[in-house]
Amino acid sequence: MRGVLRVFSPSAPEAPLFLCSATPSDLFSPYPFSLAKMNEQSYSYEALKDQKKFYDSRFQAGYMQDFSGLFESCRFYAMQDILKQIKSSGFNPATILDYGCGEGRYIKLLKNFFSTSALHGCDISDEALTIAKNIYSSAQYTPMTDETVNLPDSSFDLIVSIEVLEHVGDVAKSIKEIGRLLKPQGMTILSTPCANKFSFEWWQNRLTGGLQPSFDGYGRFKTDEPGHLRRLNDRHLKSLCSDVGIDIYKIYHRAHLFETLAPKGRLFKRIPQACISFGMLDWYLFKNLPNGSTMIALGKKM
Numbered sequence: 654m655r656g657v658l659r660v661f662s663p664s665a666p667e668a669p670l671f672l673c674s675a676t677p678s679d680l681f682s683p684y685p686f687s688l689a690k691m692n693e694q695s696y697s698y699e700a701l702k703d704q705k706k707f708y709d710s711r712f713q714a715g716y717m718q719d720f721s722g723l724f725e726s727c728r729f730y731a732m733q734d735i736l737k738q739i740k741s742s743g744f745n746p747a748t749i750l751d752y753g754c755g756e757g758r759y760i761k762l763l764k765n766f767f768s769t770s771a772l773h774g775c776d777i778s779d780e781a782l783t784i785a786k787n788i789y790s791s792a793q794y795t796p797m798t799d800e801t802v803n804l805p806d807s808s809f810d811l812i813v814s815i816e817v818l819e820h821v822g823d824v825a826k827s828i829k830e831i832g833r834l835l836k837p838q839g840m841t842i843l844s845t846p847c848a849n850k851f852s853f854e855w856w857q858n859r860l861t862g863g864l865q866p867s868f869d870g871y872g873r874f875k876t877d878e879p880g881h882l883r884r885l886n887d888r889h890l891k892s893l894c895s896d897v898g899i900d901i902y903k904i905y906h907r908a909h910l911f912e913t914l915a916p917k918g919r920l921f922k923r924i925p926q927a928c929i930s931f932g933m934l935d936w937y938l939f940k941n942l943p944n945g946s947t948m949i950a951l952g953k954k955m
Contacts (some may be wrong), residue, residue, distance in 0.1 A: 671687065694827045697879035704822055707880070708778040717755050723917045724908075726925075728844065728947075731907055732815065734936070735842060735949060736766045738810075744840060746770050746810030750791075751837070752802070752831055753777075753817030757785030760792045763813070773809070800826040807836045818845040818890075819881040825893055826828065826868070832897030835954040841899060846904060847948040848872060848884035850899045852945035853913045887943060890950055899952040906945025909935045912945065 700883075708716075713911045721731045747770060749763055753775030765771055773794035775784050795802055800821050812831050813863045819829045831841055849855070854874065858864050865877030872881040891901045915921075915932035935945065 665856075671939070693786065700820070700882060701822060704820075705777050705779070708776075708820075709780040710755065710878070710889045712778050712780040712784065717758065720758065723915055723921055723925075723928055723932055724912065725934065726929045727771040727912050728816070729762070730929070730933060731905070731936050731940075731949060732842075732844070733762065735905070735951070736762065739840065739842075740766050740950075744811075744841070747877070749773065749806075749811045749813070750834060752777065752812055752834075753797075754792075754794070755781045755819070756784060756794065757789040757794075759813065760785070760789040760793050763809045764791060767811075770811075771860065773804075775804075779913050782854075788901055798800040802830060802834065804834060807839075808834050809821040809842070809847045809848045810836055810839045812839070813844075814923065815842075815844045815855075816846075818843065818882055819873075819877070822882070824871075824883065824885070826898070828893045828899070829897045831897050832894070832954065835899070837954055839954045841894075841900075841950075841952045842955070843890065843894075843950045843952065845948060846877065846884050847876075847888070847945055848886040848889075849906070849943050849945065849948075851909045851944040852908065854908065855944070857913075887948065888906045894950075894952050895927050898955050901950050901952045903951040904943075905936075905940045905949045905951075906943055906947070907936050907940065907949070908932075908946040909942065909944055931947075 681731040697707065707875050720726050742773065745768060749767060750761055751763065751771045751774040754760065754776050757774050760772055760774060771945035772794050773795065774785055775795045777797045777799070779796060782796060786794055791934055796805060812835050815832060818824050818827060823866050835841060854876065855899045858874045858876055865873050865875050867873045867883045869883060871885055871889060873881060873884050887904050894901050916928050939945065
């Protein structure tokens with residue numbers, strides 16, 4: 654049985670920000686719910702109220718410009734492995750969309766693997782798309798309105814969405830849009846933080862009261878950055894995709910332990926490659942184990 658969760662702004666508790674459906678299991682396990690907990694949440698209400706303004710401001714300030722950090726570097730190498738695997742299977746997409754492309758950081762990597770493919774990117778931030786057009790002019794770019802893209806149905810053979818689903822206002826609507834834009838038998842690669850139990854990051858939050866509710870019932874970690882509105886687990890993602898005809902046939906996981914523990918400050922600046930190699934141990938050793946704090950899912954439109 655599904656209920657309605659009414660979410661209030663701490664600054665104006667009498668005025669609900671959202672109404673959303675959520676099952677009791679989503680709300681209470683493993684994220685204990687209370688109004689006090691809601692008021693403690695560390696995500697930004699600006700990211701909920703006006704995403705375009707929020708992310709235009711971020712990109713103007715240099716948000717996600719490159720792969721210089723440890724987490725971004727490890728994700729880049731994992732995505733490189735995934736694309737290599739897909740290409741070696743004989744899959745050669747004629748059209749590719751990077752859904753939520755930001756400044757287009759992954760356009761070059763996609764072009765390296767699929768040099769003859771027509772590349773497209775879309776994002777809610779006009780600022781991000783302006784930067785992407787200047788740096789990666791080989792792709793076409795389309796602005797998004799909330800979660801939707803003004804492009805025809807069944808436009809793409811491959812859609813990638815890398816660390817986007819945790820940011821969008823309506824994750825079900827985003828997945829539905831990806832399903833709409835994907836051709837029958839087309840593939841999707843979805844990367845997002847993972848709420849599965851027993852990663853090192855999950856334990857950090859579990860032991861410190863950091864498993865928080867979210868406005869849509871999925872929950873989040875208090876250690877997540879303010880733009881992260883939710884964390885999905887494997888079951889959530891499979892269900893959302895199944896509802897729009899996408900079969901998630903494989904989920905890899907990252908950041909079980911080593912990536913979280915790897916140095917990210919002064920030592921990382923001194924010996925970045927050694928720190929990245931240490932962080933990548935999760936991917937090389939444990940990617941088939943579910944207790945990672947981020948996931949990369951492979952799906953196919955049925």
